Amino acid sequence: MLKRIHNKLGTAGLVVAVVALIAAVAGTAFAAGGLTKKQEKQVVKIAKKYAGKQGPKGDPGPAGTAGPKGDQGQKGDQGQKGEEGERGPLGLEGPAGPTETKLPPGETLTGQWAFSGKEIGGTYVVISFPLRVQPAPFESHFVTSGSTPECPGSAADPQAEPGQVCVYVNSLHNVSPAFPASQAGVTSDETSGWVAEFTPEAGKEGFGYGSWAVTARCPLNEEGEEESC
Numbered sequence: 610m611l612k613r614i615h616n617k618l619g620t621a622g623l624v625v626a627v628v629a630l631i632a633a634v635a636g637t638a639f640a641a642g643g644l645t646k647k648q649e650k651q652v653v654k655i656a657k658k659y660a661g662k663q664g665p666k667g668d669p670g671p672a673g674t675a676g677p678k679g680d681q682g683q684k685g686d687q688g689q690k691g692e693e694g695e696r697g698p699l700g701l702e703g704p705a706g707p708t709e710t711k712l713p714p715g716e717t718l719t720g721q722w723a724f725s726g727k728e729i730g731g732t733y734v735v736i737s738f739p740l741r742v743q744p745a746p747f748e749s750h751f752v753t754s755g756s757t758p759e760c761p762g763s764a765a766d767p768q769a770e771p772g773q774v775c776v777y778v779n780s781l782h783n784v785s786p787a788f789p790a791s792q793a794g795v796t797s798d799e800t801s802g803w804v805a806e807f808t809p810e811a812g813k814e815g816f817g818y819g820s821w822a823v824t825a826r827c828p829l830n831e832e833g834e835e836e837s838c
Contacts (some may be wrong), residue, residue: 703728712740712825714838718765722776723818726784726809734817736776737802742825745799745833749774751786767822774803774823784808784815 624728712718718738726732752760752775760775762768769775784807794803803823809815 620711621826645822648810667761686687710741712738712795712823714825714827715771717769718742718820719820721818723816724807724816725816726807727814728812729809731806733804733806735802736805736821738800738823741800742823743800744772744826744829746774746823746826747772749776749803751776751778751805753778753781762822764819767820768822769822771824772826774821776803776805776821777819778817779817779819781817782815782818783810783813785810 615819696753718740720735720736720739722734724732724734748759749756750760750773759773760768760777761770762775762777764777764779767775767777786805786807796802796824803821807815807817827835
């Protein structure tokens with residue numbers, strides 16, 4: 610059969626026909642080495658003529674097994690610091706704070722006091738009032754036990770009548786007050802606080818602690834007399 614084709618087409622024609630047949634069977638087109646441009650075109654033409662139609666798409670194959678997990682990469686460099694944000698709007702103005710510096714008449718201030726000392730000539734106890742007590746209190750009292758008309762409270766519940774400073778004793782050891790009970794405190798400004806001196810016994814450690822109360826009295830008129838309030 611090849612001899613009959615050779616006799617009919619010649620050597621060159623036979624080569625072209627064989628190449629075209631191979632291309633058609635393989636379903637691909639390629640340039641046969643050594644052919645002329647005209648022969649290459651003939652091969653492609655014949656291959657297209659005798660090539661069969663493309664078959665239907667095959668079913669997808671089964672999924673392959675998952676590959677091994679890759680190594681974790683190196684940690685990246687820290688990014689640059691971002692730009693500072695804009696300043697927020699100014700908040701609303703808050704309410705005005707208290708401006709009162711004077712204890713109102715009939716109101717009471719209370720607090721604690723304590724001291725300790727050893728082998729010293731005397732020790733001072735200082736009480737500062739958070740608010741000024743004007744006019745200044747009439748008297749100050751050192752209450753060691755019970756209560757008095759001027760100081761009706763106790764160390765656990767300090768109270769004072771208007772115009773009185775009451776210093777209550779919770780504990781007092783190895784000391785004696787260096788002042789009379791009728792004049793318990795001495796200070797240059799009696800509207801701001803109370804000061805008293807205690808003398809420890811020789812060679813012993815003296816200490817004391819307790820509470821205090823002061824109540825403001827009514828204001829004074831131009832004649833220095835107390836008004837009603």
